[in-house]
Amino acid sequence: MQVAGRTAPLFTPEAVEEIFQYARGLPRQINRVCTGSLLAASLEQKDLVDQRLVLRVIADLNGG
Numbered sequence: 134m135q136v137a138g139r140t141a142p143l144f145t146p147e148a149v150e151e152i153f154q155y156a157r158g159l160p161r162q163i164n165r166v167c168t169g170s171l172l173a174a175s176l177e178q179k180d181l182v183d184q185r186l187v188l189r190v191i192a193d194l195n196g197g
Contacts, residue, residue, distance in 0.1 A: 143171070147184035155191050166190055 148170070156162035169190040170182045179186070
């Protein structure tokens with residue numbers, strides 16, 4: 134991330150905890166939630182992925 138010019142975290146600690154709880158350590162699930170969250174943050178022009186955004190992505194992934 135530093136090579137790309139990013140020195141601050143991309144996810145809040147609460148967002149990371151939500152990802153952990155949802156994905157249960159499964160790499161594919163982690164990637165799905167993180168990719169969706171980063172895309173949503175980009176669309177909303179946010180620099181930081183928060184818990185609310187992760188929960189919305191998880192709901193979308195679950196069909197809701």
